Structures are given as C-alpha cells and as structure tokens.
Amino acid sequence: MDHSVRYDRLMPRKPMPDARERILETATRLFNRYGVHAVGMQQIIDECGCGKNLLYSQFTSKDELVVAYLRRCSGDWDDIVADAKAAASDAGPQLVELVREVGVRVNEPGSRGCPLRTTFAEFPEREHPAHQVSLDHFVRVRTQLRELAGETSAPDPERLADRIMFIIDGLYTNGPIFGAEGAKTAVAFAEDVVRTETTPAR
Structure with a gap:
C-alpha cells in the first residue's frame, strides 16, 4: 500500500513569511549591503521574487519601505540594550556592555556600521522621512x-551618557575598519570613562 499521500498530509509545512515581511527582509538585506540610494524598487522585486503589484500593495512608495526598514533597524538597538542589561546588574557596567554589544555587531560579516547613521547621511534633507526617523532614533x-x-x-550623568554615545558612534564608524581589536579598545575606553565619571573628585 502506498502511504506517501497520508505521510505528506502529516508532514508539517514550514510557514511562509507574509508578503510584507518577505519584502522588508529582502529590502533590509539589500539596503544594508549597498545603501538605500543604490537600491531600486525593481531590484527588490527581482531579489524577492514578488510582483510589482504585490510590492506596491504593501509599500506604496520607496520612502514608505525605507521608513519601515529604519524602524526595524531602530528595534535592533532595543535588542542591544536588552542584552547589555542582561549581562550586568548595575548601570555603570551596563553602559560598558552596550559598547561591547555594539562591537560584536559591527564586526559581524558584511557589517557597514549603523544603518541609521548611514541612511541619515544619505538623506540630509530635514523634511525627508528617512532623515526624520533616523534623527528620532538618535x-x-x-x-x-x-x-x-x-x-x-x-x-x-548627562556628560557620562554623551561620552558613551560618542564612543558608540565612533565604533559604528570605525569598527568595521579596526576589527575585533578596535572593539576591545572601545570597551576599555568606555570602562575608563565610566570609572572616571563615577569616581568622586578628591
């Protein structure tokens, strides 16, 4: 007896991501690799394998797609914060862990630094939604x-926070250039800053 039909019915099917998520994942990969300006909607359609009508039913314009991409990237920062808070119990070490977590991410294969900073530079016009979303994130x-x-x-504390932010910005900019050693240097710098800022003056 052939049980193949019954077996196929019992096999769980891997759920396919919905169209919007699939398009956004494709756009994220392309934007991260080439930059927003360098990627056209047709390239996203070809890479995603979706039709033009489907893409525009989910995102009515490239600007709308870019905004969704940036908001997703902004959400990645929340993951960094959560990981840093999980790694240390006190606020000072958590600030250092933030720098450490950023160092890990900027040294991942294919990293071009912070997508929001890159896109912010690509769209200097203050009224552009990509500029506004990036600025809101910062x-x-x-x-x-x-x-x-x-x-x-x-x-x-404001001075301490701003100094840590300068370190993070520098790491996003130069981390892919200096590699793992640069990330270690940034962490050591953050430790020095936290120690200096939290040690009472004599």
Missing part, C-alpha cells in the same frame, strides 16, 4: 543612555 538613544547614566553615581 534622540531616543541619547535619552536612554542619559536615563541609564542617571542610575549611576556620576555627578554629571
């Missing part, structure tokens, strides 16, 4: 760092 990151620094003993 403001949010700075606020998070200041809140975390406020939980330390630093007499000037």
Whole structure:
C-alpha cells in the first residue's frame, strides 16, 4: 500500500513569511549591503521574487519601505540594550556592555556600521522621512543612555551618557575598519570613562 499521500498530509509545512515581511527582509538585506540610494524598487522585486503589484500593495512608495526598514533597524538597538542589561546588574557596567554589544555587531560579516547613521547621511534633507526617523532614533538613544547614566553615581550623568554615545558612534564608524581589536579598545575606553565619571573628585 502506498502511504506517501497520508505521510505528506502529516508532514508539517514550514510557514511562509507574509508578503510584507518577505519584502522588508529582502529590502533590509539589500539596503544594508549597498545603501538605500543604490537600491531600486525593481531590484527588490527581482531579489524577492514578488510582483510589482504585490510590492506596491504593501509599500506604496520607496520612502514608505525605507521608513519601515529604519524602524526595524531602530528595534535592533532595543535588542542591544536588552542584552547589555542582561549581562550586568548595575548601570555603570551596563553602559560598558552596550559598547561591547555594539562591537560584536559591527564586526559581524558584511557589517557597514549603523544603518541609521548611514541612511541619515544619505538623506540630509530635514523634511525627508528617512532623515526624520533616523534623527528620532538618535534622540531616543541619547535619552536612554542619559536615563541609564542617571542610575549611576556620576555627578554629571548627562556628560557620562554623551561620552558613551560618542564612543558608540565612533565604533559604528570605525569598527568595521579596526576589527575585533578596535572593539576591545572601545570597551576599555568606555570602562575608563565610566570609572572616571563615577569616581568622586578628591
């Protein structure tokens, strides 16, 4: 007796991502690799294997797709914060762990640094939605760092937070160039900054 039909019915099918998510995943991969300006909608259609009508039913314009991409990238920062907080119990070490986590990510294969910073540079026009979303992200990151620094003993937590943000920015910019050793240097620098800012003056 042939049981192949019954067997096929019992085999679980791997769920396919919905159209919007599949398009966004493809766009994210291409934008991360080539930059937003260098990637056209037709390239996304070809790479994704979807039709033009399907893409535009999910994203009415490239700007809308870019905004969705940037919001996804902004969400990745929340993962970094969560990992840093899980790695240390106190705010000072958590700031250092943030730098460490960024160092890990910028040294992943194919990394071009922070996608939001790259896109921010690609769209200098203040009224462009990509510029606005990127800027909102930076403001949010700075606020998070200041809140975390406020939980330390630093007499000037805003200065501590801004110094950590400068380290993170430098790591995103130069991390892919300096590699793992550069990431170690950034972590050591962050440790020095936290120690200096939280040690009472004599």
